[in-house]
Amino acid sequence: MLGLLLIAALGAWVIWQRQTVDEAxxxxxxxxxxxxxxLWTIAQESLREKKYLRAEKALLTILRVDERNAGAYNRxxxxxxxxxxxxxxxxxxxxxxxxxxxxxxxxxxxxxYYETKNYEKAAxxxxxxxxxxxxxxxxxxxxxKVQEKLGHSKKMIAALERAVEIDPIPQTLTILxxxxxxxxxxxxxxxxxxxxxxxxxxxxxxxxxxxxRKVVM
Numbered sequence: 218m219l220g221l222l223l224i225a226a227l228g229a230w231v232i233w234q235r236q237t238v239d240e241a242x243x244x245x246x247x248x249x250x251x252x253x254x255x256l257w258t259i260a261q262e263s264l265r266e267k268k269y270l271r272a273e274k275a276l277l278t279i280l281r282v283d284e285r286n287a288g289a290y291n292r293x294x295x296x297x298x299x300x301x302x303x304x305x306x307x308x309x310x311x312x313x314x315x316x317x318x319x320x321x322x323x324x325x326x327x328x329x330y331y332e333t334k335n336y337e338k339a340a341x342x343x344x345x346x347x348x349x350x351x352x353x354x355x356x357x358x359x360x361x362k363v364q365e366k367l368g369h370s371k372k373m374i375a376a377l378e379r380a381v382e383i384d385p386i387p388q389t390l391t392i393l394x395x396x397x398x399x400x401x402x403x404x405x406x407x408x409x410x411x412x413x414x415x416x417x418x419x420x421x422x423x424x425x426x427x428x429x430r431k432v433v434m
Contacts, residue, residue, distance in 0.1 A: 253279055260292060272296055287317035294325060303329050320350035327359060336366045354384035358392060370400050387413040 256275045263272035273296055279289045294309030307329050314322040327342030343360040350356070361376035377393040390413040397406035 249282060253282060257289075260289075264292065264296060267299075269296055269300060285316050287313040287319075287322075290316065291322060291325065294322075298325070298329055298332075303333050318349070320346040320356070323349065324356060324359065327363070331359070331363055331366075334366075336363050339363045340367060351379075352383060354380040354389055357383070358389070361396070365396075365399075374400060387416050390416075 256279050260272045260275040260279070263269070263275065273293070276289050276293045276296070279286055280293075283289070290309045290313035294306045294313065297303070297306035297309060307326055310322050310326045310329070313319075314326070323342050323346035327339045327346060330336070330339035330342060340360070340363045343356065343363060347356055347360060357376045357380035361373045361380070364370075364372040364376060374393075374396055377389075377396050381389050381393050390409045394406040394409035394413070397403070397409065
């Protein structure tokens with residue numbers, strides 16, 4: 218009788234132990250996910266606060282747990298770029314691009330090449346980014362800057378005109394107007410500046426005149 222009780226107890230313990238192990242196994246992904254989220258928050262906050270060493274440690278820890286995290290590589294690239302460690306930044310952006318192709322990664326690579334005066338490679342990176350996503354005016358403006366450095370005025374103007382089509386705000390109009398001036402198209406530049414001014418001060422709305430301050434004697 219005692220033997221049967223011992224066998225029953227042992228069987229119950231084995232079942233309970235198996236359930237405990239199974240529950241622990243199910244909890245592991247949840248705990249890892251929570252840890253990664255905490256590390257990601259630390260990295261983001263540290264980048265904003267310019268605490269680069271702390272941000273780097275958090276991002277490297279994320280990559281030790283999840284070595285295929287393209288977002289972490291992108292953030293690490295931004296961090297290195299801010300510290301002017303351009304070679305490391307490019308490497309991180311290229312790894313991110315290989316893991317998860319995106320226009321943002323290519324654009325970031327282009328910005329680094331532009332910063333290091335490698336304009337041919339910058340142009341190629343921006344072109345590839347535009348092929349993937351051409352609906353952002355900022356991408357066309359960056360591409361235009363590179364084309365100007367390469368002496369390709371027509372490509373520069375075409376890129377800026379596309380930026381204005383996408384986002385016809387005063388700032389974009391002014392950038393194109395300045396480019397028109399540099400290429401001798403002063404009439405077009407004047408027209409764009411007039412348009413930008415009217416957008417800032419709508420027609421029929423009187424300009425505010427500042428009254429001189431009263432000086433109390």
